Structure formats: C-alpha cells, structure tokens
Amino acid sequence: MKGLHRAAVVTGIGVVAPGGVGRKAFWQLLIDGRTATRRITFFDPAPFRSQIAAEVDIDMAAAGLSPQEIARTDRFVQFAMIAADEAVTDSGLDLNSGNGVDHDRLAVSLGSAVGATMRLEQEYVDVSDGGRQWLVDPAYGSHFLDRVLQPSSGAAELAARFHAHGPTSLMSTGCTSGIDAVGHGLQLIEDGEADIVIAGAADAPISPISVACFDAIRATSSRNDDPQTASRPFDATRDGFVMGEGSAVLILEEEHHARARGAHVYARIGGFANRSNAFHMTGLRPDGAEMSIAIDEALRQARLAPDQVDYVNAHGSGTKQNDRHETAAVRRSLGEHAYRTPMSSIKSMVGHSLGAIGSIEVAACALAIRYGVVPPTANLETPDPDCDLDYVPKTARDMPIDVAVSVGSGFGGFQSAIVLTGHDRIAS
Amino acid sequence: MSRAVVTGLGVVAPSGVGVAAHWESLQANESRITPLPGDRARTYGVTGAGQVPGFRAADHVDERLLIQTDRWTWFSLAAVQLAMDDAGFDPGDQDPYAVSVSLAAASGGNEFGQREMTSLYTRGPRAVTAYQSIAWFYAASTGQVSIRHGFKGSSSVLVTEGAGGLDSLGHARRVIRRGTAAVLAGGTEAGLSPYALACQAAGGRLSAGGYAPFDTGASGFVPGEGGAVLLVQDADRLGRHDDTVVYGEIAGYAATHDATHDVTAGPDHEAGSQLTRAMRLALSDAGVSAEEVDLVIADAAGLPDWDRLEIRALQEVFGHRSSPVPVAAPQALVGRMGAGGSALAAATALLCIRHGFLPAVGNLHEPITAPGLELVRRPRPQPVQTVLVNARGLGGFNSCLVLRRYRPEESHE
Numbered sequence: 139m140k141g142l143h144r145a146a147v148v149t150g151i152g153v154v155a156p157g158g159v160g161r162k163a164f165w166q167l168l169i170d171g172r173t174a175t176r177r178i179t180f181f182d183p184a185p186f187r188s189q190i191a192a193e194v195d196i197d198m199a200a201a202g203l204s205p206q207e208i209a210r211t212d213r214f215v216q217f218a219m220i221a222a223d224e225a226v227t228d229s230g231l232d233l234n235s236g237n238g239v240d241h242d243r244l245a246v247s248l249g250s251a252v253g254a255t256m257r258l259e260q261e262y263v264d265v266s267d268g269g270r271q272w273l274v275d276p277a278y279g280s281h282f283l284d285r286v287l288q289p290s291s292g293a294a295e296l297a298a299r300f301h302a303h304g305p306t307s308l309m310s311t312g313c314t315s316g317i318d319a320v321g322h323g324l325q326l327i328e329d330g331e332a333d334i335v336i337a338g339a340a341d342a343p344i345s346p347i348s349v350a351c352f353d354a355i356r357a358t359s360s361r362n363d364d365p366q367t368a369s370r371p372f373d374a375t376r377d378g379f380v381m382g383e384g385s386a387v388l389i390l391e392e393e394h395h396a397r398a399r400g401a402h403v404y405a406r407i408g409g410f411a412n413r414s415n416a417f418h419m420t421g422l423r424p425d426g427a428e429m430s431i432a433i434d435e436a437l438r439q440a441r442l443a444p445d446q447v448d449y450v451n452a453h454g455s456g457t458k459q460n461d462r463h464e465t466a467a468v469r470r471s472l473g474e475h476a477y478r479t480p481m482s483s484i485k486s487m488v489g490h491s492l493g494a495i496g497s498i499e500v501a502a503c504a505l506a507i508r509y510g511v512v513p514p515t516a517n518l519e520t521p522d523p524d525c526d527l528d529y530v531p532k533t534a535r536d537m538p539i540d541v542a543v544s545v546g547s548g549f550g551g552f553q554s555a556i557v558l559t560g561h562d563r564i565a566s
Numbered sequence: 567m568s569r570a571v572v573t574g575l576g577v578v579a580p581s582g583v584g585v586a587a588h589w590e591s592l593q594a595n596e597s598r599i600t601p602l603p604g605d606r607a608r609t610y611g612v613t614g615a616g617q618v619p620g621f622r623a624a625d626h627v628d629e630r631l632l633i634q635t636d637r638w639t640w641f642s643l644a645a646v647q648l649a650m651d652d653a654g655f656d657p658g659d660q661d662p663y664a665v666s667v668s669l670a671a672a673s674g675g676n677e678f679g680q681r682e683m684t685s686l687y688t689r690g691p692r693a694v695t696a697y698q699s700i701a702w703f704y705a706a707s708t709g710q711v712s713i714r715h716g717f718k719g720s721s722s723v724l725v726t727e728g729a730g731g732l733d734s735l736g737h738a739r740r741v742i743r744r745g746t747a748a749v750l751a752g753g754t755e756a757g758l759s760p761y762a763l764a765c766q767a768a769g770g771r772l773s774a775g776g777y778a779p780f781d782t783g784a785s786g787f788v789p790g791e792g793g794a795v796l797l798v799q800d801a802d803r804l805g806r807h808d809d810t811v812v813y814g815e816i817a818g819y820a821a822t823h824d825a826t827h828d829v830t831a832g833p834d835h836e837a838g839s840q841l842t843r844a845m846r847l848a849l850s851d852a853g854v855s856a857e858e859v860d861l862v863i864a865d866a867a868g869l870p871d872w873d874r875l876e877i878r879a880l881q882e883v884f885g886h887r888s889s890p891v892p893v894a895a896p897q898a899l900v901g902r903m904g905a906g907g908s909a910l911a912a913a914t915a916l917l918c919i920r921h922g923f924l925p926a927v928g929n930l931h932e933p934i935t936a937p938g939l940e941l942v943r944r945p946r947p948q949p950v951q952t953v954l955v956n957a958r959g960l961g962g963f964n965s966c967l968v969l970r971r972y973r974p975e976e977s978h979e
Contacts, residue, residue: 185690185691186691241825242843246823251703252704253674253704253725262680262761266680266683266684266687268688269685269686270688272680272684273606273760274680274760274761275609275764276609276610276764276768279768281768281769282768283764283765283768283769284765284766284767284768284769285769286765287673287762287765288672288673288725288904288961289704290725290727290959290963291960293725293726294823294960294963295961298824298825298826300825301825302823302825303840303843304822304823305820305821305823306726306821306962307724307726307733307963308724308725309722309723309724309725310671310703310704310723310724310725311708311721311723312705315705318722322722325740331820346691347683347686347694347698350682350686350691350698351694351696351699351702352699353691353692354694354695355699357699411720412720412722413719413720414667414713414717414718414720414721416662416712416713416717416718417713418713419634419700419709419710420699420700428718431663548705549700549705549709550700550710550721551712552705552709
C-alpha cells in the first residue's frame with residue numbers, strides 16, 4: 139500500500155433502471171429527458187398518499203436468470219445479477235473459464251438500503267396470515283427465508299456467480315449505499331486487497347410497507363394526478379421524491395491490470411469520501427456542511443481543485459429540504475465556480491431507488507464522461523429562488539466532461555461524494 | 567502506517583451487560599441459554615435462546631428515542647456508551663469529524679418491522695408510524711449513534727451475516743489508516759422476535775438439542791441476541807493519559823468468499839480452502855507465524871459439516887506447529903447472534919490477552935477428532951499475546967482477525 143499508489147478505473151457498466159433495461163436504454167432515456175415515473179402497478183396504490191413510482195418492466199427469465207435463481211432471491215438480487223452480467227460482458231473479462239483472472243483477487247462490493255424488503259413483506263403476509271398471527275407460522279414460508287432475512291445474500295449471489303473469492307460484502311448506509319459501495323470497492327483496490335471489484339448497488343423497495351413508511355413522513359410526492367412529472371428536483375413546485383427501483387454494477391479494475399489487458403476504460407474513480415451530519419435521521423441542516431466536506435475530501439484525493447469540476451450529478455431527490463441543502467453544499471465547495479457548473483438530477487427521470495440510485499448515478503457520470511453529454515433535470519419548469527445553480531433543465535447538453543462529481547445524502551445523516559475523471563487525466 | 571488499537575469494550579450480550587459481567591461469564595463457563603417466552607421455542611423448534619439478561623432499555627436510551635428505535639438499536643446505543651465509558655472516552659472532547667461509526671448489521675430492526683407490517687395489514691397504510699422509515703433499515707443503529715454523540719466521520723454499515731463484526735473491525739483499521747482518530751466498530755443483533763426467528767428457522771440450521779460445536783453430538787446452533795461495540799483508536803493519537811489502557815492491537819485482517827452456488831447444504835470443499843486462505847492472509851497481514859498464535863476463537867457454527875471444515879482448515883494452518891494450538895468457542899454458551907457474535911468474539915479475545923486466559927469450547931462433551939489442535943475443555947489461566955478470531959457468514963463469507971498485545975515500541979513499517 140505505502141509508496142505505491144493503486145488507482146481504480148471503470149471498465150464495465152451494467153444498468154437495470156426504470157424506463158428500459160440495460161446500459162444503452164438507460165442512457166437513451168437520460169439524454170432524451172424522458173421520465174419513467176407512473177402510477178404504481180405492483181399493487182393497488184389507492185389507499186396510499188403517494189401512488190407514484192418508477193417501476194422496472196422486466197422479465198427476469200428473459201433477462202437470463204434461471205428458475206432456481208429467481209426462486210431463491212429477492213427482486214433486488216435479481217436486478218443486481220442482471221446488471222452484473224451486463225457489466226462483466228461489457229468489461230471483456232472472462233470470469234467463467236478461469237483464464238487470465240485471479241479469482242482470489244476478485245471482490246464484490248454491493249450496496250443496498252433495504253435489501254430483500256419486498257420478499258420479506260410478501261412472505262410475512264403468508265406466515266402471519268395477513269398480519270393476524272404475531273407468532274408467525276414458518277410452515278407457510280419458503281425454505282429461503284433465512285437468506286431473505288440477510289441482505290448479504292445479494293452479495294453472496296454475485297460472488298458465487300462470478301467465482302469471486304476476494305472480500306465480499308454488502309454496504310447498507312441507506313440512500314448513500316450505492317456511492318459508498320463503489321467507494322468501498324475503490325478502497326479495496328487502493329489497499330491492495332483486490333485487483334477487480336464487482337461494485338454497485340441494487341434496491342427493489344416498491345412494496346406497501348415502504349410506500350406507507352414514506353407516506354408517514356410525507357417524503358414522497360403526492361402529485362398523483364400527474365405521475366410523469368411528479369419527480370421535479372429543484373423546481374419551486376416540488377413536493378417530495380418518487381420511489382424507484384433498479385441496479386447498476388460497475389467493474390472496477392486496478393489501472394495497470396486494466397491497461398495490461400487492453401481494456402476499454404470509461405473513467406477513473408478519482409476519490410471518495412463520506413461524512414455524517416450527526417444532526418437528524420431524516421432532517422438536513424440547510425448549510426450542507428458535511429456534504430461539502432465530503433466533496434472537498436473526494437476532490438483532494440483526486441488532486442483536483444474545485445474549479446476543475448465540469449459536472450455535478452446531484453442527489454436531487456426533489457424534497458424541499460434536500461435540494462436547498464445540496465445546493466448550499468455545492469456552492470460551499472465550488473464557490474463561484476458552482477454557478478458555471480452544470481448540476482443535474484437523473485432522479486427526475488428514473489426516480490429515487492434508495493441505495494441503488496447512488497451506483498446508477500455513478501454509472502451515469504461514467505457515461506456522461508464517455509459520451510460528452512450532461513443529462514438534464516426533467517420537469518424543471520419553475521425556478522426556486524433558493525436553488526440558484528445551473529440544473530440543466532429539461533434538455534441534455536453536449537459538452538466535454540473530464541471531471542464529474544456525484545453526491546448522495548441519506549437517512550441516518552450520511553453524506554457521500556465520489557469523483558470520476560475522464561481520459562485526459564487518465565493519460566496524464 | 568497508523569496502528570489501530572482497541573481501548574474500550576462495550577458488551578451487551580447473554581453473558582451480561584458490561585465488560586465485567588462478560589468477563590465473569592467467561593470464567594464461569596456456564597450456559598446462558600434461557601427459555602424463550604410464550605410458545606416461541608416450540609413453534610420454531612429451538613430449546614431456548616441466548617437472551618440479554620436484565621437489559622432495561624430505559625437505563626440506556628431516553629424515552630423519546632426508545633419509541634423511535636428497535637431493540638437492536640437499543641443494544642447498539644448501550645454498547646457504544648459502555649465502550650466509551652470503559653475507555654474513559656468523552657465524545658464532547660473529540661473533533662467530531664475525527665470519530666467514525668462503523669457498526670455491522672445482519673438483519674436490522676426486526677421486531678419494529680414486524681410490528682409495523684402488522685399495523686399495515688390489519689389496520690391499513692395510515693397505521694404505519696413515521697418511525698418505520700428510520701428504525702428498520704440496516705443503517706439505523708449507526709445513524710442513531712452518530713447523531714446521539716455528534717460523530718461526523720465516515721460511517722459504514724457492512725452486512726456479511728455472521729462475519730460482519732470482524733469486517734467492521736477490519737474496516738475500522740482501514741478508516742484509521744486513512745486519517746480518522748477513532749472508530750466505534752462491532753455490532754449488535756436482535757433477531758429473536760417471531761418473524762426473524764421464523765426466518766432463521768427456515769434454513770434448518772437451528773438446533774433443537776443445544777449448541778455444541780466440535781462435539782460428536784453437534785446438531786446446529788441456538789440463536790442469540792446482543793453483541794459488542796469496540797472503541798478503536800489510532801495509537802499515535804492516544805495522548806499520554808495514564809488511564810488509557812490498551813486492550814490490544816488490530817494487527818491483521820482478511821476476508822475471503824466461498825463463492826459456492828450450493829445454497830441448500832453447508833459449505834463445500836472449496837469453502838474449507840477459502841477459510842484456510844483467510845486465516846493465512848490475516849496472519850501474514852499481521853506479520854505473525856502460526857507458531858506465535860496463542861489462541862484461536864473459532865467460528866464454531868455447531869453444524870457438523872461446517873465444524874469439520876473449520877477443523878480441517880485449522881489443521882492446514884496450524885497442524886505443523888510444535889505444540890497444538892488452543893481452540894476455543896465460548897459463544898456456544900450464549901448462542902449465535904449474527905454480526906453481534908463475531909464482534910463479541912473479538913471482545914472476548916481482547917479480554918483473554920489482558921487477563922492471560924484461555925476460554926473453553928462451550929458444551930463440549932465428546933469432541934470430534936482434531937489431531938494437532940487442542941479443543942479447550944476447561945478454561946484456564948495462560949499468557950496470551952496473539953489471538954486469531956474466525957467468523958463465517960451464511961452464504962460463504964469468511965473473515966479472520968488477528969489481535970495482539972500492544973507493544974508501542976514495535977513498528978510495522
């Protein structure tokens with residue numbers, strides 16, 4: 139570790155997001171500025187305050203999963219497996235033949251905020267007889283309930299799928315899980331514990347208990363008469379986030395390892411930091427201090443000055459307080475440069491998939507660097523005087539991006555920032 | 567490179583609340599498994615469980631927070647306070663950004679979640695309380711600890727089932743090496759509420775006859791609740807207070823994964839070799855030879871095939887020693903408690919270093935054959951400098967931690 143700096147680059151990306159499965163469909167949705175939010179179809183949302191979500195339309199078997207893989211796993215694990223398959227294929231790594239890859243140095247870092255909550259709830263209905271039996275009857279539950287109870291089963295599935303014998307874990311820091319899992323993967327490479335990390339996150343929270351608990355704190359949008367425009371970060375009329383689901387998985391690779399095999403490189407992970415606000419489980423102090431400190435530290439690791447940032451991928455959940463909070467944080471870190479830096483929220487299009495979205499947003503940053511396009515903030519019609527930065531309203535913007543920062547903020551007070559840099563800096 | 571040392575232990579476990587009670591229980595070597603209330607034991611096919619005795623949440627958590635949090639978080643809040651008290655560590659004296667919270671979790675706020683789902687399905691969405699959104703998820707305890715004490719450093723929540731306690735301690739060392747002064751690591755678990763217990767029972771790993779690892783009669787494990795939180799500090803920044811007593815150093819850590827698709831049976835041949843590899847990596851990371859290890863606290867799952875694999879892995883690592891390595895598993899007396907169990911094993915290891923003590927394999931009556939290893943039958947005083955702790959998590963996680971008596975003059979550079 140000492141004296142020998144090990145850098146991590148992204149050599150593969152897989153995405154399962156609302157509006158289209160796969161990296162290409164995801165990116166097309168973003169640059170078109172389309173939204174995938176709609177009235178909930180998974181169950182009858184009529185009794186709920188918020189009746190909107192960004193759901194993924196997917197046939198798990200058609201996407202490559204076997205009947206047993208589907209039977210033993212929750213939807214969040216299924217998303218992760220499908221996204222990981224795409225990422226591994228994209229990377230060009232052959233993880234099945236045993237050629238050329240040291241599986242002892244292949245690690246897994248998966249993030250998830252709520253793990254197998256959907257299946258936990260579905261099975262609970264049966265074992266409790268619709269909530270009537272406190273002393274639930276396990277005879278009505280599946281054999282795999284103990285794996286459902288442990289969200290780590292998602293990380294274990296990925297390790298088994300790709301024969302990863304290196305460090306494997308699930309990171310669960312609420313809505314920063316996705317950034318933190320990728321950051322953890324970066325640290326495994328920096329510290330010499332792995333050469334390749336299958337890193338990302340997945341969540342599938344669109345179930346009655348999750349919708350009800352966010353109803354109870356009025357965190358989600360109740361714009362039920364207009365679901366397509368309900369997620370409107372930074373807009374003066376925003377009224378909360380829209381729940382989403384999905385996964386993104388990235389192949390992180392030690393830079394020399396990637397170069398040696400001639401891998402295509404999307405971007406380098408330049409730095410990662412997280413801090414806690416120690417303030418409130420759901421509330422945010424308006425000054426954004428801790429998020430700002432995380433941004434500063436991530437830039438420091440990447441040896442970049444604040445005015446070198448080309449693009450900020452916002453947390454942009456669309457709650458009143460979040461969007462003010464992070465606007466303040468970015469102003470605090472980038473100073474005057476904040477006003478010249480595009481900052482957009484893809485949650486306006488794919489919703490807020492809790493822990494998964496952090497990794498989906500890191501994937502979006504890597505693609506933004508690759509294609510030289512800033513995804514827009516959809517549905518931003520009415521500026522909010524408290525949110526006075528350039529949020530790239532409605533239309534994607536072509537521009538070269540060499541440095542992208544993605545930020546996240548989560549229940550528990552967690553604030554995370556990650557820096558991705560493009561080819562110019564990789565070459566130097 | 568910064569050295570990570572443990573200066574405080576906070577135990578909330580079936581062995582007692584507080585490190586003194588836990589130490590007494592190690593010496594007493596008596597089972598702390600007690601009957602479960604109501605019909606739970608019969609319904610879920612267990613004889614009893616390791617339950618935290620005499621835990622009064624109100625002694626540790628204020629009333630406002632009590633209603634917002636699960637029992638699992640009460641344990642965490644209590645264990646954190648106990649660890650800080652044990653070290654004489656005052657949160658108010660710290661740079662808030664220099665203290666991190668890194669508590670592992672395996673299953674979250676189980677009882678709270680079950681109660682809220684009961685409300686949802688019997689009374690409708692509006693009966694779900696505002697606190698469900700912050701009490702059930704896996705980061706709840708870490709977040710609440712950070713808020714309660716004002717700790718603003720990097721937080722993490724590693725989920726690797728039973729290996730999580732060791733992974734969080736390995737991560738604590740990583741955080742300290744990156745410049746943080748202190749980390750609260752370890753974890754607690756509270757999975758004895760009906761639905762969580764039913765989930766555990768579904769896997770068929772729970773024993774109806776008791777938890778007797780490495781015994782010919784091993785038939786699974788007994789579930790437990792609780793765990794431990796350890797205060798880990800950068801040795802260079804301890805200051806020169808005479809009252810800062812160092813339990814030991816996190817000298818080595820490694821994690822591997824079995825990566826097996828076999829989800830119905832126990833670990834296969836591959837798993838044995840991955841546990842071996844994790845032990846060797848951790849020893850090598852610590853710069854310690856197998857000969858230098860004074861005690862192994864085994865994972866000791868209590869499942870015959872898991873036990874055989876661990877014995878074989880231990881023989882591969884330690885079989886060539888001049889004397890058999892002592893192997894202990896006091897957790898058989900308190901039950902298996904997810905991420906909390908491996909955190910408690912680390913706390914136990916540090917007490918053994920401090921007091922010069924070998925704990926026993928709990929409930930060992932007819933040991934399986936284990937040539938080259940000493941399965942400790944009765945606890946005894948004996949000097950301990952170096953301990954290897956093993957932990958495995960359902961699904962193929964192997965983690966190993968090497969704890970050593972702290973010698974300030976040594977350098978690992």
